[in-house]
Amino acid sequence: MWGIEAQTRMRGSRVLVVNLTSVGCEIVKNLMLGGIGAITVIDSFKVLDQDLNANFFIDKTQVGQPKVLAAEARIRDLNPRVNLTVSTDNWQEKPKDFFLSYNLVVATGLDKTQLTRLNAITRKLKIPFYATGTHGLYGYIFVDLIEHESSVKYEKYPTPKKVGPLSPTSDIVSISEVVENDVELQNCIVKTKFVPLSDIFTNNEKLKFYFPTPRKLKKISPVLPILLALLEIPSQIGKPIEDVAIDAKELSSKVAEVVSRLELPEEIIRPDLVGRLAQQAFCEFQPGASAEQLCGP
C-alpha cells in the first residue's frame, strides 16, 4: 500500500499513547494492526462501568482494575509481533527522559494545561505529536509535526508553483516536473513548519491567512470555539460521566472569550450548540471515535 520502505519505517517506530479513552482504543487498535514496532500505552485510570460501552478491550469482570492492565492481553492479541508495554503511571509525573525513546506521541483527552505541557516536552525532544479528543458526537485533532517534509503534486497550469513560500507555515523547497496521464504536474517538496499548540489559543495569524475575508471567516465551524473553550476546563476523563456537569453559562462565557481572542465574528456563537456540547462534554461514543482517529507518522 505505502511501499516496503514506509512499512519498514513503521516497524522500527516506537509510539507512546497517552490515555486509553474510546478514541485511544481506536488508535491503539489501528497501530497494532498496521504493524508498528513498539507501543506503550500509559493510563492511570481504573475501569468504570461506563467504560464497558466505550472500550472494546475490556469486559465487565474487570471493572475496578487499572484500565491498561485490564486491556493489555486483548491489545497484545491483535498482533503479537508488536512490542507492547503498558503503564499505570501518571504521565505527568514522568521525567523528560521517559519520552525520549519514542518517535511519536499520541495523546487523547487532555486539557489545555496538559496539552501545553506535553507539547513543550515533545517540541524540546523533537518528537511529532498528535492530540485528539471527543465530546460525544464532536471531536478534534491537533497535530504538531514540528517540521515536516512532504511531496505534493500540483497541476502545472495555469499557475506554475515556484520555489519559496507557499503559505505562512510552508515553503516549497524543490520542484521536479512529471507527466501523468498526459497532464503536466509539478512534484513539489513542501516543508511545513508547525506551530506549538499553545499558539492556537492566542494567535490568530494563521486563521487570518486561511480565512482572510469576513465571508470566509463565516465558514469556520461554530464548533471550533466551543471545542477550544472546553479545553480550558480541566480534563474530566476517568470520572463517572454522571458527575461531570459542565455549566452551559460558564461554557458560553469561555466561548465568548475564545471568539474575541481569535477575533472571530460574533455570529459564530451558537447558544444551542454550546448547550449541546456542555451536555455531551467528555462523553465517549465509539462510532464517533472511530470516525475520528488518525494514523501514524
Add this chain to the structure above:
Amino acid sequence: MYDSHLRKIFGSQTDQFRQSKVLMVGAGGIGCELLKDLLLMNYGEIHILDLDTIDLSNLNRQFLFRQKDIKKSKAMTAQQAVGHFNHASKLVAHHGNIMDTNMFPLSFFTQFDIIFNALDNLEARFYVNKIALFTKIPLIESGTSGLKGQVQPIYPYETECFACIPKEQPKTFPVCTIRSTPSKPIHCITWAKNFLFPQLFGDDVSDQDKLKPQDIESDNKAEIEALLKESNELLDLKVLVNEAAPGDKGFVSKIIEKIFEEDIERLLRIETLWKTREKPEPLNCEPVKIKSLDGQKLWTVEENLALFINSTSKIAQRLKQGPVEFDKDDEDTLDFVVSAANLRSYIFHIPMKTKFEIKQIAGNIIPAVATTNAIMAGFSALSSIHAFHATMQEKVSKSKMVYDSNQPSRFVNTSGLAPKNPKCPACSVTRGIISIDLSKYTVDGLRKAIIDKYGYSDDIGIAEGTRLLYDYDFDDNLEIKLDKVCSYGNVLFISDADDELDSLELLVDKGDKLELPELEVSAKVVPEEKKEEEDEEDDLIIEGDDLIMEGDINGLDGPKRKAEDDMGPAKKRKYTADEVEVIEL
C-alpha cells in the same frame, strides 16, 4: 451504568437503538469495525451475514479474527469475538450468500429497521439495494479502497439509490492489445497470467476455447492469421509440457524459441502494426545462473529468462500430480508469470517490474487499510442515527454522504443526499411485492389479476429475468400453475403490450392467496433516443473478471459525485449540529 455515556449524549433516543433490529451484510474489513460500533451503540438485535471464511490475509485488518480462526465462518467468528464487549445486543450470525433466496427470503429482510452494507463486490451491493427498494428499508452503503472510502445513506425512493449513478466496470483490454501490441506492463502481465499460463498448463483446451477469428477484434487480416497460427502452435507446446520427463529442461527452450522469438518475428512481418509503434525485438540472450533473487529489485532479462526456465519445468513436473492454477501465493506460478511478463515487456520495450509489483497486479491485490475501514465504518454507524428522526424529511435532510477528500487540507468531505435519478434503472421503476401461493394460481390467473388491478388496457407481457413467461405471441404457459415456472424470491417484469402504461416489477413472496400491492402505474414516458456509447475501444474482454487495476472493487468509486472537492469546500454547506467535522488549522 455501562451505557452512561450514551444516555448522556442521546437521552431517550438510547432506547430507540435498543429497540431496533439491524442487518449487517458482510463481516470483512468494514464489517468487523462496523459490528464493534453497532454493538457499542447497543442496537437491540444485530444480524451478521457473510458467506466467506477467514483467510490468513484478512488478519492484518479484520481485528476480530485470529490465526486460530482461519477457515472458519466470518459471521460466526465475529459473533463470538465480540462477546466480551457485548452488553446489550442480541447477535445472530448467518453463514450464507445474501442472494440466496431460500436462505434469505423477503420475510428475512422485512424484520429489520436498518440494513448496513459492508460488502466487497458490486453484484451483492446491487442486490441489497434492490431489496431495500422493494422493502423501503433504509440502507447504509459503505466501501473503501486503500486510503479512499465513502458512506452513502440510502432512503429508498427519497434519495439517490446505489444504482442511480452508473458504476465503473472493471477495466478490460482488447485481445489484440494483449496478444500483439502490448504497450504497458499490465498488458504483458495479463498475457502471462490469463493467456500463456492457461495455454501451457491449463486443462486441455477444448474446441470451444480455441481462438476464433471473430474473437479478435481487428480488421487486419494478417494479424488475425498470425494469431490463429500462434494459437495452434501453442497446442503443440502443451503436448511438450505434458510429456516432459523429470529433470528435462529441454522442452522449455522450444517454448522460449516459439513464444519469445518466432511469434515475435511473425508479428514483425505484419508491417502495418508497426507504422505507429516501436517494433518489438525477438529475445536474443542466454540465461544466467541464479540462486535467490530479491523480489523487491528489478531483475535483468537474463535473470528473468533463467527463472522462466526453472519455474516452467517445475510447474510441468507438478502437473503430473494434478492440475496447477495460478495463485499469487504459489511461488512457482508467480515466478512463471513474473518472468514471462518481464521477458515480453523487454521484447516490446516496456519497463519491467519487480516481483513484488507484479504480485500486487497479478494477484489483484487491492490494498485495504484498517484505519480507512475503521473511519468509514464509524461514519456508517453515525449515519444510522439520522434514521431515527420522526419525519422522512428530517431523515433525508440531516443525512450526509461522506467520502475521503483529495484535498490535503481536509480528511473527509460531506454532501447532502441527492434526490433519486429519474432515469435510474433501479429506483425509477414502479415496484411492489405480490403475496401469492404459487401452487394455486395459473399464469393466466395472475395475468388477469394484474390487468384488472392496474388498468392495463389490453394485454401484458410477463417475464422472469430474461425468461419470458407470457406474451400475446407466447401463450403456451397460460394454463400452467405458477410454481412450475417461477419461485418465491423471483422478480416478475410486467410490460404493457400496448406500451401505454409503465412497466412494473413485482417480487414474488409466499402468501395464502393472491394479493397485489397498491401501486400507481403511470403512463409510459417515451425515452429519449439512446446514446450510442458502447463502441469504445475497451469493450473487448480477455478474461476481464480479474483485471481490475485500481480502485473500484472494494470501494464505490463509481458513484462518487463531483463533490465539494471540486467546488470549494463549503459551497452551500451548512454546519448542522450532529455532523462530524474535521477542522484543520
